[in-house]
Each structure stands twice: as structure tokens, then as C-alpha cells.
Amino acid sequence: MWKCFLVTAALLVQFTTVSFAQTREEKVKQDRAHVESTGYWIYNDLEQGFQAAKESNKPLLVVLRCIPCEECVKLDEQLMEQDQNLKPLMDQFVRVRLISTNGLDLSLFQYDYDQSFAVFMLNPDRTIYGRFGTRSHRTMWSEDVSIAGLRKAIEGALELHKSYETTKDSLAGKQGTKPLVASPEKFPLLAGKYKSRINEKQNIVKSCIHCHQIGDAQRDYYLRDQKPLPDQILFSYPHPKILGLILDPQEKARVQEVTADSIAAQAGFKPGDQIISMQGQPLLSIADVQWVLQHAKETDQLAARVNRGGQELDLTMVLPKGWRRKDDLSWRVSSWPLRRMVLGGAVLEEATREERKQIGLTMASPDMTLRIKHLGQYGAHAAAKKAGFQKGDLILSYNGRKDLKRETDLLAYGVNEFKPGESVPVTVLRDGKQLSMHLPRQE
Numbered sequence: 001m002w003k004c005f006l007v008t009a010a011l012l013v014q015f016t017t018v019s020f021a022q023t024r025e026e027k028v029k030q031d032r033a034h035v036e037s038t039g040y041w042i043y044n045d046l047e048q049g050f051q052a053a054k055e056s057n058k059p060l061l062v063v064l065r066c067i068p069c070e071e072c073v074k075l076d077e078q079l080m081e082q083d084q085n086l087k088p089l090m091d092q093f094v095r096v097r098l099i100s101t102n103g104l105d106l107s108l109f110q111y112d113y114d115q116s117f118a119v120f121m122l123n124p125d126r127t128i129y130g131r132f133g134t135r136s137h138r139t140m141w142s143e144d145v146s147i148a149g150l151r152k153a154i155e156g157a158l159e160l161h162k163s164y165e166t167t168k169d170s171l172a173g174k175q176g177t178k179p180l181v182a183s184p185e186k187f188p189l190l191a192g193k194y195k196s197r198i199n200e201k202q203n204i205v206k207s208c209i210h211c212h213q214i215g216d217a218q219r220d221y222y223l224r225d226q227k228p229l230p231d232q233i234l235f236s237y238p239h240p241k242i243l244g245l246i247l248d249p250q251e252k253a254r255v256q257e258v259t260a261d262s263i264a265a266q267a268g269f270k271p272g273d274q275i276i277s278m279q280g281q282p283l284l285s286i287a288d289v290q291w292v293l294q295h296a297k298e299t300d301q302l303a304a305r306v307n308r309g310g311q312e313l314d315l316t317m318v319l320p321k322g323w324r325r326k327d328d329l330s331w332r333v334s335s336w337p338l339r340r341m342v343l344g345g346a347v348l349e350e351a352t353r354e355e356r357k358q359i360g361l362t363m364a365s366p367d368m369t370l371r372i373k374h375l376g377q378y379g380a381h382a383a384a385k386k387a388g389f390q391k392g393d394l395i396l397s398y399n400g401r402k403d404l405k406r407e408t409d410l411l412a413y414g415v416n417e418f419k420p421g422e423s424v425p426v427t428v429l430r431d432g433k434q435l436s437m438h439l440p441r442q443e
Contacts, residue, residue: 345376
């Protein structure tokens with residue numbers, strides 16, 4: 001089925017594109033022309049959406065979608081409109097299409113900012129019914145989201161809207177805590193460079209604050225004062241699979257698989273379980289599960305209610321210390337500035353079984369063996385190259401640590417352990433010889 005979505009997306013791009021060599025600016029202008037010509041969406045005006053929702057007593061459907069991101073076309077609003085089962089559901093909402101985060105209320109719109117497609121379903125009074133949009137790979141979406149899953153989430157939001165007076169209390173936990181700043185352009189990293197609205201007449205793309213820039217600005221907020229990055233910022237919105245909980249992308253929050261001996265298995269989850277709520281919050285999607293995990297403590301116990309074969313059961317997931325750090329940073333856009341800071345622009349991947357065997361290591365060995373897959377060539381991203389590192393080098397230790405088995409582990413350690421300007425000793429294996437080298441920790 002997902003292949004059909006890809007084909008449909010390709011056809012939509014082909015028929016709606018004026019030129020195959022469109023600039024990003026042209027894409028944004030064309031998108032606006034399409035949205036305004038159909039009249040189906042309120043374009044980039046959230047307050048108009050809330051006003052219309054209050055007047056009609058309809059729920060609000062807000063789609064945040066970064067135009068230049070080609071991957072997002074897989075779940076673009078044009079695809080949503082063409083789905084015969086989804087559109088009648090969307091007709092029951094006031095629909096708002098946001099293409100930038102300039103001026104975005106960060107007390108309300110809190111989500112995984114490494115996403116470039118996110119959906120919020122809200123009551124006119126700004127109570128959040130649920131979120132939709134999850135990603136755990138740079139280009140692949142099919143393991144996390146689908147049009148069918150979005151349809152189920154929207155159906156769930158409509159049900160919550162109908163019973164709002166009796167469900168309102170259970171939705172309180174879906175509201176965010178006070179943000180670091182009120183809106184993106186007020187972060188120190190972005191202040192003075194961006195305004196509260198994009199420039200719709202010229203330089204549209206350059207004046208736009210993209211979702212991932214909020215994440216960059218959050219990290220900068222701590223790092224510029226030489227404060228360590230909290231795990232909640234560094235490992236934001238953990239994916240349920242790190243707990244052994246594999247959810248069905250075609251459903252709201254139905255368990256598809258449970259990894260043996262995992263946290264989810266120990267809690268008693270079974271394939272086929274429909275997770276009704278976590279921490280008392282009704283779940284509309286995997287993104288709602290991630291919201292609960294995002295606000296879990298370093299060690300915690302999370303209450304879940306599941307429907308198993310028509311019977312409701314209560315389960316408890318016990319989160320041990322370090323649980324969040326099992327997540328993967330490498331797919332995230334935010335990993336690129338971290339690579340600049342910690343790796344001098346290098347990109348790492350785990351060595352193959354054969355490579356580890358050649359140096360006497362098994363796959364079960366805790367010793368790190370990270371191959372340099374790519375070296376940056378320009379500016380601060382060329383620091384590793386200038387320091388003498390080469391593509392294909394195997395990193396065996398970083399500051400004497402040999403247990404940083406993933407690029408993610410090394411990035412998380414390096415960004416908090418060292419300050420800009422420090423030099424970090426690194427051992428690499430090249431052509432069978434071990435070399436002692438140094439990597440700079442950069443701004």
C-alpha cells in the first residue's frame with residue numbers, strides 16, 4: 001500500500017509542478033497558490049483558524065509542513081485531500097496549513113522539532129486532543145506513519161471532541177510546560193535574524209524558521225552558557241521501539257510486536273494490545289506515546305491501560321536509568337551540528353562483522369569500532385579532515401573510552417564532556433596500524 005502512496009505522491013508532484021527545476025522559493029509560492037485557490041485550508045494564519053473554530057464549534061486540524069522537504073510530500077495535504085476515507089473526516093475540522101514556525105506559540109506547539117510534517121488536533125479553546133507525525137529514519141516513513149494511521153487519529157480526535165466535557169480532564173497532560181522562550185525567533189540563536197512572520201513578498205525561504213532550527217536553538221540555549229545538554233533535549237521524543245514496543249503504523253496505538261526481554265515485555269505488553277491510554281492520557285497515535293515518553297523522568301513508572309481481546313487491563317512500564325539514551329540520533333537533522341561540534345564534520349557508522357573479526361572483536365564485544373563514512377570538506381565541517389583523519393579510518397577509542405559503540409553514543413558523550421577549544425585524543429586503525437590523533441571540540 002505504501003508503494004501506492006509513493007506513486008501517488010510522484011504523480012501529484014508531476015502534475016502540480018510548473019518546472020522540474022523549481023527553486024525552493026517557487027515551490028513555496030506554488031504551494032500557496034494551490035492552497036488559496038482551493039479554499040480548503042486556511043493558509044499560514046493560526047489565529048484565523050482558532051476564530052473560525054470558535055464560531056463553528058468545530059475542532060481544529062493544524063498541519064505544519066516544511067515545503068522544501070520532498071520527503072513530506074508522502075503525507076502532504078494534497079494526498080490527504082485525495083484519500084476518499086480521510087477527506088470526509090477532515091471536512092469536520094477547521095483546517096490550518098502552517099509552512100513556517102515564525103511566531104509559533106511554543107507553549108502550545110511542542111513536538112519533535114526534527115519532524116518536518118506534524119499534525120495537531122485541538123479544541124477551539126486550544127486544548128490538544130492529540131498529535132500525529134513520527135519519524136525514526138532520514139527518508140523512510142512507512143514503519144512509523146501512514147494515511148490509514150492518520151485517519152484513525154483523526155477519528156479519535158472527533159470522538160474526543162464529541163465527548164469533550166467528560167474527557168477534558170484526561171487531556172490536561174497533553175499540554176506542554178513553560179517553554180524556554182515564547183516563540184522561535186526569541187531564542188538567542190535566532191534573534192535578530194528572523195521576525196515573527198515570514199516575508200511573503202521576497203526571500204520567503206530565507207525568512208522562514210524551519211522546525212529543526214527550533215531544536216538547534218534549544219541546544220544552543222544551553223551550550224552558549226556552557227551548560228550540559230539535558231537528556232530531554234538531546235534525546236528528545238524517544239521512539240517506543242527502544243522500550244521493545246513496536247506499534248502498528250496503520251493504527252492509533254496498537255501493539256504490532258514486542259521485543260523479547262525488553263521493558264515492554266517485562267511490563268506485560270502483548271502483540272494485538274490496543275493501548276487506550278498512558279499516564280491517563282488518551283492515545284491517538286504513536287506521537288502521543290512519544291509525548292508521554294518525552295515527559296518521563298530519568299527513572300520512572302508509566303501506567304498504561306490496554307484493550308486485549310475486549311478486556312481492559314492495567315500495565316506498568318518501569319523505566320530504568322539510562323533508558324532514554326537507547327534512542328538513535330543519527331537520522332536527525334540535529335545530528336549535523338553535533339557532528340560539527342564533536343566529530344569535526346565526520347560521519348560515522350558501525351564497523352561490519354568482518355571488520356571487527358579482523359581485529360579480534362566479536363559483535364557482542366563492548367569495544368567500539370566506528371568507521372569514518374564521510375568527511376566534511378568545508379569550513380568547520382572540515383575540521384576532522386584538516387586534523388588528518390581519513391575516510392575509512394576505524395575509531396577505536398575517544399578520550400580513552402572504548403565503549404561508545406554507536407555514533408549516537410559518541411556524540412552524546414562528546415558534546416557534554418568537552419568545551420569548545422579543547423582537543424580530544426582519539427585512537428584510529430588505518431591499514432592495520434593504530435594511530436594516536438586528536439579531534440577538536442568546536443562551537
